[in-house]
Every structure is written in C-alpha cells, then in structure tokens.
Amino acid sequence: xxxxxxxxxxxxxxxxxxxxxxxxxxxxxxxxxxxxxxxxxxxxxxxxxxxxxxxxxxxxxxxxxxxxxxxxxxxxxxxxxxxxxxxxxxxxxxxxxxxxxxxxxxxxxxxxxxxxxxxxxxxxxxxxxxxxxxxxxxxxxxxxxxxxxxxxxxxxxxxxxxxxxxxxxxxxxxxxxxxxxxxxxxxxxxxxxxxxxxxxxxxxxxxxxxxxxxxxxxxxxxxxxxxxxxxxxxxxxxxxxxxxxxxxxxxxxxxxxxxxxxxxxxxxxxxxxxxxxxxxxxxxxxxxxxxxxxxxxxxxx
Amino acid sequence: xxxxxxxxxxxxxxxxxxxxxxxxxxxxxxxxxxxxxxxxxxxxxxxxxxxxxxxxxxxxxxxxxxxxxxxxxxxxxxxxxxxxxxxxxxxxxxxxxxxxxxxxxxxxxxxxxxxxxxxxxxxxxxxxxxxxxxxxxxxxxxxxxxxxxxxxxxxxxxxxxxxxxxxxxxxxxxxxxxxxxxxxxxxxxxxxxxxxxxxxxxxxxxxxxxxxxxxxxxxx
Numbered sequence: 247x248x249x250x251x252x253x254x255x256x257x258x259x260x261x262x263x264x265x266x267x268x269x270x271x272x273x274x275x276x277x278x279x280x281x282x283x284x285x286x287x288x289x290x291x292x293x294x295x296x297x298x299x300x301x302x303x304x305x306x307x308x309x310x311x312x313x314x315x316x317x318x319x320x321x322x323x324x325x326x327x328x329x330x331x332x333x334x335x336x337x338x339x340x341x342x343x344x345x346x347x348x349x350x351x352x353x354x355x356x357x358x359x360x361x362x363x364x365x366x367x368x369x370x371x372x373x374x375x376x377x378x379x380x381x382x383x384x385x386x387x388x389x390x391x392x393x394x395x396x397x398x399x400x401x402x403x404x405x406x407x408x409x410x411x412x413x414x415x416x417x418x419x420x421x422x423x424x425x426x427x428x429x430x431x432x433x434x435x436x437x438x439x440x441x442x443x444x445x446x447x448x449x450x451x452x453x454x455x456x457x458x459x460x461x462x463x464x465x466x467x468x469x470x471x472x473x474x475x476x477x478x479x480x481x482x483x484x485x486x487x488x489x490x491x492x493x494x495x496x497x498x499x500x501x502x503x504x505x506x507x508x509x510x511x512x513x514x515x516x517x518x519x520x521x522x523x524x525x526x527x528x529x530x531x532x533x534x535x536x537x538x539x540x541x542x543x544x545x546x547x
Numbered sequence: 548x549x550x551x552x553x554x555x556x557x558x559x560x561x562x563x564x565x566x567x568x569x570x571x572x573x574x575x576x577x578x579x580x581x582x583x584x585x586x587x588x589x590x591x592x593x594x595x596x597x598x599x600x601x602x603x604x605x606x607x608x609x610x611x612x613x614x615x616x617x618x619x620x621x622x623x624x625x626x627x628x629x630x631x632x633x634x635x636x637x638x639x640x641x642x643x644x645x646x647x648x649x650x651x652x653x654x655x656x657x658x659x660x661x662x663x664x665x666x667x668x669x670x671x672x673x674x675x676x677x678x679x680x681x682x683x684x685x686x687x688x689x690x691x692x693x694x695x696x697x698x699x700x701x702x703x704x705x706x707x708x709x710x711x712x713x714x715x716x717x718x719x720x721x722x723x724x725x726x727x728x729x730x731x732x733x734x735x736x737x738x739x740x741x742x743x744x745x746x747x748x749x750x751x752x753x754x755x756x757x758x759x760x761x762x763x764x765x766x767x
Contacts, residue, residue, distance in 0.1 A: 273553050287554065294560050308564075309606050349563030352606055352626040359556045361563055389557050396556035401548050405556075422556075460604050461564040532604045 247272060251398055251439050251493040258435035265425065265435050266390035269397070273390075288393075289386045294356040295345065295368035296382075302344025306351040310532045313462040314351060317344035334377045335477055342369025342473040346466040359396045359405040359418055362454075362461045365469030366419035367392055370427055370476050378430075391429045392422035395442050402494070403501035407454035408513040410504025412468055417449035417500060420472035420479075427480035443489030443496045445479035450496075451503055453511035455518025458529040464519055560621045561675065567652060568598075568605035571671025573625060576614020578679055578691040579656045579667045582763055589638045590615055591657035595648040598671075608641055611654060620675065655681075685736035686727045689765075693722055693740045697763040698753070702728045702735040706758040710737065713752050719743050734760060 248254040248268065258265050273284050303321040307314030320340040345365035349355045358367045367389070375385045396405065399418045404410040424445035425438040433441070449472070457463040489496060510517030519525050550556060561570045580586075592611050594602045602608050612632050613625030624631065632639055644655075652671040658664065668681035679689040682697065689695060700706045707726060714721065720742040728735035744766055754762045 269553055276551055284553075288557065291554070291557050291560065309609075310604050352562050352564065352569070352609070354560060354621055354623050355563050356558055356560050357566070358558070361561065361566055364563075367557075390553060393553035393557045397550060397553060400550045400556060458604055459601055533601055 247275075248394075248398070250402060251395070251442065251497070254394055254398065255435045255439050255493075264387070264391070264429055265394050265438055266387040266429065269390040269394035270387075285386060288389050289382055291356045292371070292382055292386055292389060294354060295358075296372060298345045298348040298353060298355050298364075299341045299368055299372050301353055302346075302348045303340065306347050306353060308347070308350035308460075308462055309352055310350075310458070310460055310462065312457070312460065312528060312532060313466055314347050316466065317341075317347050334373045335474060337373035337376060338369040338473040338477055339470045340369075341372045342366055342469040343466055345369065346461075346469045350460070350462045350466065358392070359400060359422070360407070360415050362407055362465050363415040363419035363469060363472065365466070366416060366472035366476065367423045367426070369469065369473035370423040371430075373473075374427060374430055385430070388426040388430045391438065392426040395422045395425045395438075398494075399446075399497055399500075403497050404504055406513075410501065411507050411512055412452040412454045412464075413446075413449045413500055414504050415454065416465075416468045416472040417446055417452055419469075420449055420476045421446040423473065423476035424479040424483070427476060428483055431480065431484055433480075433484045437483045439493045440487070440489045441476075441479045441483035443491065443493045444482055444487065445476050446496050446500055447489065447491065448475050448479065450500055453507065453518050454513045455511055455520045456513065456515055457520050457525040458532050459513075459515035459520070460532070463525075463528075559675070562621060562623065562625050565605055566675040567671050567673050568601070568607050569610045569625075570620040570675035571652065571673075571677050572598075572607045572610035572654060573614040573618065573620045574675065574677045574691060575654060575667075575669035575671065575679070576611040576656065577617065577619070578614075578669065578677070578689070578765070579658060579665075580615050580617050581691075581765055582667065582682065582697065583658045583660070583663075583665050584763065585660050586617075586635070587615065587637065587658040587660045589640075589657075589659035590632070591640050591642065591659075593642040593644050593655040593657070595644045595646060595653040595655070596651035598652050598654055599643040599645070602641070602643075607654070611656065612639060615656065615658070653680075682736065684729055687725060687736065687738045688723075689738060689740070691765070693742070694744050695741065695765040696737075696739040696745060696750075696753070697765065698737040698739070698759060699734055699761040700737055700756075701758040701760065702730075702732050703758050706735070706756075707737060709756045709758065710739070710753055713749060714739070714741070714745075717745075717749050719745060719749070
C-alpha cells in the first residue's frame, strides 16, 4: 500500500520497478482480480479514449451549441502544415480538445479523473503513442502510472471542481499525464514524481468558472492547456529539473488553495468567466430555450 | 481511502458531460423502468430545484428518457433517446416545477402503459450516485445498487414477519429494510435490500402470502 507519492517512489526504487507495476500490484491486492484481467480492463479504457479522440477530430458540436468543431479545425490545420516540429505537442492539444468536445456533445468518454478533465490524459498518451509508434498493449501500463498519481491526489486532496476548482480537475489530470509521459519515455520513478509536482505547481490556483454551468467554456481549452503543461513538465523532469517543493507538499498546497477558494469559483457558475456580461448572455440564451427543443441548433447570445 | 481502485481514477466510462446531471439521471430513469417492468407509452418528467433551471443545458431531459428506455450510463444511444422514444410512439412531456424540494437535483417520473401508472421520485446525489425517495406516494430510500424487493402489502400484523421468515429459510440476508404507509390499516410498502439475489421461486413463495398485494423484484 502507498499513501503518498513519497511512499510510491520509495517502493518503486527499492524493488527496482516502475510506478505502474506498483499500481497494478496494489489493484490486485485491493480487488483480488488477476493481473491479466486488470490490464485488459485498462486496455479497454484506452480504447474508449482513442474512440473519443477519433470522433472528436471528425467534428462534433455540443448540445448547447456553444462549443465544438475546434478539434477538427486543429487537426486539419496540423495536416496542412509542412512543418513537422513539435508534432507531439500539437497532436496532444488537438486530441485533448477532441475528447472534451465529445464529452460536451454527450459522447462516450472515460472520466480521467473526471468528465470535465477527460481530455488531458488521452491527449498526451495518444499523441505519444503515435510519435513512438507503440501498440495499445505497450501504452496501457502508463495508464496505471497516471492512475497511481491520481489515486494519491484524490485520496489526499481532491479531484472535483466543486471542491477544489479547476486545479483539482485539469491540474490533477495534467500531473497524472506528466508522470505517465516520463515513465513512457524511460524516466525514473523520481523523475515521474518531479514531473507530477511541476505540472501541478503550474496549475495551482486555477478556478472552476464554467459559463452557464456547462462543461464547455473554459473546460475544453483548459484541457488543451493541461496536456501541453504535462508535456512541458515531463520534458523538464527528464532533463533533470526537480520540483523545489517536495512532491506531497505540492499536493497539500493544491488542497489548501482549493479549500480557501471562494464558492463563486468552485463550479457554481457565479464568478469568473461565468459572471462576465457575455457569459451571462450565453446562460440566458442556452438555458432559456423554449421547451421541446432538442436539436443542436446554433445558439448565439 | 475514499478512492480504492485505479478504475475510480481512470474511469468510469460514461456519456458526457456531467456525472451528476447526466449519469445520475440516466440511473434514475433506469431504476424507474425496472420497477415499472415494461416499456411505457407515456412519460411525464417533472424537474425540481436546480434540475428545473438547467436541465436543457445539461441534457438531463435526454438522460432521464434514455434511462427509461433501458439504456445504461455509457450507452451512446442516450444522446438520441428522445427521438428514439418518439419513433416508438411514446408520448413525452417535460415540466419545470417550482415547488421547494429537499435536494436540488430532484426529478419525478410519471410512467403510463395502458391503464397502468406509476409515479417515482429520485435524486442525483453526485458522482453518478442516486437515490429513489418516493414510489406512488410512499417514502423510501433505494440506491438501485443492490438487489431489492418492493412489496405492497396490507398494513396488518405479521405481514413483515411472513416475508422475512421466507427470506430466512432461503438464507437471504437483509442489508437495509423499511416500511412506510399512507394510512393505518390500508396499503403499506415494504422495501428490502438484500445481499443475495432473490430468485423467482422465492418471489412466488412471498407473493402468495395472504397480506401481499403486489411484489416487484429488482435485480441489478
């Protein structure tokens, strides 16, 4: 059993294993399910993620009509460009947006750790899978790396926007993805933990202020930011940059910031972007629709 | 530890966009359908509290109908549930209620099939979890996560003992149980959540009891 990141890294180092191996072992102990079955279940979650990415880049629109089609725009822009530099970065941003647009359009997603932040991890992992030409079986272990980080954050702090703001949702997702990216690239458990801490540090204080209370604005672009931030943190950690504040203290800081955040910035749609004149007009336009309308009609405030 | 499994973090798989406003309402619709036991030809959905204000934007309406059609929380068909229901000839009506309720995310579902009707109230308590709080005017607490027996019976002495005796004989353990009635001496509702699945044979044995009016078996 590991209760915090320190214990997780120590256990991995002492037994000369990866973080994902520790997570799989703990899941086996907790549920009594075999390693093969647990791995197969995770591979299925990855398939859901890839399906959502694929659906999103073809273009979807949210039910409210407020968002959508941006992933398609990003995907086609990227294809048109001859410049192939930063391809992982560009793909991660595109796929994160794609997944969150699918969520907003009532498509099927894998909540990682929540529905509102479901684009970050698929964005990073699907982009890396393409870059390194890995099979699904080869990529699946790193979902356990991400899961181990999320498990610690969820149990010692929070992952819900209503509890800790967006830093708890997209911030956690970004930290999880950063650690996964490090292990995937061959980094050590301690480098993965540094990437986690750097990614979360960069997201501290992020408010949850969704327009009209819907999981769309700013959630979709925030997921893109979470994915690129994860890659930034992973790159820094692999290069040897360490988190100046110890890993678990960063998680505790996120929790304390969340607790002291005013409720207007915790998913109530009362503050921030939701409270702007345009945010309020969107709210009236979307939630004030006449009864019986169930189409994806373009609603403009 | 609040979260025990890695699949609480990498999961669940669900239709978007929100666990409390989409996944929860699908579950309430599903339980309503299971209790009713058949496809209705009329569905009335009454939204209360925050549901009444935001159901359109959050697609809570589509979610409830999807549940009533028997779709699960990760079924892509939920998105098109209203048009699917309309194609089947099911009449649907939505109501925005102003009455004050205990929980902000409350929905009442009226189902009708021929001359049979049922009224059920459910709340979405967060993270996709739900509770059924009322059935045909009777108060109850049902999560829909465990097998359950819903028994309408005559409010008379021995009615509860008759049922629990049969469960004892079949080694069925009761996890939660409650009895509520509208009026003394009339009909009462007994709700029994069990750890083990109650099979049809046990169901029949209970049904023939002298005080039993109607029995609904809910297996998850």
